[in-house]
Amino acid sequence: MPEKNVMLAPAFNICRMPLCGRTYEYYSEDPYLNSQLAIQSVKGIQSQHVAACIKHFAANNQELDRDSVNTIVDERALQEIYFPAFKAAVQQGNAYTVMSAYNKLNGYWCSENGYLLNKVLKGDWGFKGVVMSDWAGTHHTVAAANNGLDIEMGSSGPYDQWYLAKPLLAAVKAGEVSVKTIDDKVGRILWLMYHTSMSTNHPKGAIATPEHTKAAYDIASESIVLLKNDKQLLPLKTSEIKRIAVIGDNAVRTFALGGYGAGVKAKQEVTALEGIKSRFGKTADIRFAQSYRASYLASKTAEQNGDYNEPDQDLINEAVALAKSSDVAILCIGSNREYESEAHDRKSLELPFGEQALVNAVSAVNPNTVIVVMAGAPFDLNEIKKSNHAIVWSWFNGSEAGNALADVLKGTINPSGKLPFTFPASLNDSPAFNLNTYPGDNLTAEYKEGILVGYRWYDTKNIVPLFPFGYGLSYTDFSISKLSTDKSSYKKDETIHAKFTIKNTGERSGAEVVQLYVNDPVCSVQRPEKELKAFKKVFLKAGEKRR
Incomplete structure (x- = not known):
């Protein structure tokens, strides 16, 4: 079986605005936190003699128009906000490969941006490895070759016709690209091979071992964020609870795969319902109601997805009846990996699938309702924050998600996770929307907020967010x-x-x-x-x- 020597990760573009479809995949709105996570991610991947590919370089902060938008970002914002994690991953993590972004930066495609690839990355930071394009992200032969692109990926048509195939050979013969430039690219590719496929003592691989399961559980249990617990409803007192209603499509959904990009072929994934049954099943009767239909596919058009936000009253009625006759209702809402996906942004911060109507109906009949949100990006939880006593943010939390969640609800684990980005009270509070710079005019998005990204903006402008960066409660x-x-x-x-x-x-x-x-x-x-x-x-x- 052929080895795969390059992992197309980590992706850590700054969470500049809350609607970006890849926020679930990215790390943070803060450049220092972003950097620390990027360094460790790169070191972990490359400890296995596999190259990390840090991406998407640079200023790829929206999915809408990502392959055509020109982002206008000043030098200071680049150096203080958008570059630090890339610089740290190169200089402290020793990343072997970099992927250029789809967009243009300050007028030039990132895959042929001399300032970005030659001056900053290879010059200022001393990057020794390979720059590859994103799939179908190469646009010209001479500009790409001379401005720092080493490998072209995913272009269409026969390979011979790709920009860096026969057209490049012709450009060298015509004197438009020097032999010295080609030598540099070959040297970089050989350097990458030397560190991966040609390296000796490859660690022996392993899949889905007990050690992996424990690591997945530890990470999941430490990342869950307790957003609200004002009536001390959590942890649940098992001695007093005889009937538990588990409500919501997300209680039985898995999140390893879905939408475009960043999927993981997990051997197993423990759902919330499975976790709750395993932790509470001996002492309580546990019943499930689906309560909403998550009818949305990333591959479909808006017309085809239709009225996916409409509440399903029959399903809500079933959930209400179950909640009414239970001591506690655990309501699993949020989004999923189809709704948050590469290649498109969300249209708003509102909860999908009619979930707000569901929350209101269930909360009205059972005051002991715990709201569990599975999502990878901020949502509008204003109404829920006002009317519900306990809110738990559980992410798309990996193969042990259900067990980790149940242990937090039970109190076996004391939650300690913190939010890596700000939840705005309203979309217009977010700098990109406040300054009307998203998605951009005529495919040009000017980052008018400069260095005031994320909490830097909210704190400096005295705007109170729904939940601040770094927030998370404990028991x-x-x-x-x-x-x-x-x-x-x-x-x-x-x-x-x-x-x-x-x-x-x-x-x-x-x-x-x-x-x-x-x-x-x-x-x-x-x-x-x-x-x-x-x-x-x-x-x-x-x-x-x-x-």
């Missing part, structure tokens, strides 16, 4: 005190060392993600109200403290 409480730095003043390029004491002041063991932000009050240019510069997850037993 216990933490206090932070005695924050100090090692000196009272610093010279240029000196490192500031900060110390503090964190204490678990509650009655349960748990983890807190401590986040350190800085602000620059005296500066000749505009700076955000605050910027993330460090974070650390600290596990503490009840009553324990640590310096």
